[in-house]
Amino acid sequence: MHAAVPFIESATPDDARPIAVIYAHHVAHGTATYDIEARSVLATAGLISEHRAKGWPFLVARGADGSLAGYAYASQFRPRAAYAWACEDSIYIDPTWQGRGIGRALLEALLVAAEAAGFRTMVAVIGGAEPASIALHARYGFAHAGRLDATGWKHGRWLDTVYMQRALGAGAASPPAE
Template identity: 80%
Template sequence: MSSPAFRIEPATPADARAIASIYAHHVARGTATYDVEPRSVVATAALISEHQAKGWPFLAARAPDGGVAGYAYASQFRPRAAYAWACEDSIYVAPSQQGCGVGRMLLDTLLTAAAEAGFRTMVAVIGGGEPASVALHAACGFAHAGRLTGMGWKHGRWLDTVYMQRALGVGTASPPQ
């Protein structure tokens, strides 16, 4: 069920405490991230600021009460220059907001924002092969690009990593600007 009451807008360093809290939940209880220690509020604020400085999207989903219901961002896939047009997405939703359409709203908006930032392809690196994340990305036009087995050890088990990919804008139909 989707709620039009949610707003998607650029995150600011003032959102760092709420975003760090959402991430901490996923670090402690989930397999979507292979982090085993949550990111601090200071490190989260720095990550948001770094994205702003580079012109990369970092979005927050706002609940009707103004609180952060989830967040998403796109970062250059790898640091080498040839990867400048490829990005990786990260999306995390507050546990109380899962199943409300927040992830879909975030990813739809992130796809547009990443294309506007100059990225030509987006890669989803899905830790644990999380079925909900695979389904979300597939619903947004991502195609399966590979699976790496046993890439992480968390919560007492080996985890696979699923790769999915989607073109942005004109994709690879023309050289980058």
């Protein structure tokens, strides 16, 4: 049994190995990601470094002993320039920490960090239409924005993708600072 997570902080490339382990578990056993091969430690370190270089949030939740309980990051929703103010969130929890509020803590911190990074809207792309992820996002003000039926094939079945969206800061009430 883990104690409560005492803090959330920015990830560093040194966190790549435990992050890659958490992600590999979700690739092998879950439907939240449609990846079928886990990301390497080197690729994970690159992802963290890319986020840091672009000023995008990449957060980790640590237990009192320093172990990684989970991680979350926000990336530009699509690569085209007009999407520069829209981000997509990703949240993954170590299976031994699931059900202990880590996802809530990470999403709360990610919302603040993504707004501080200049994003004006956050999109949740929920692979497998995971009920726990839908409930988490709804709890934090995300609204249903669409559903794509049978968009992924994993673990011998078709998976739906649910889109949810939430404004950050002023949202669409004013133009972004350029």
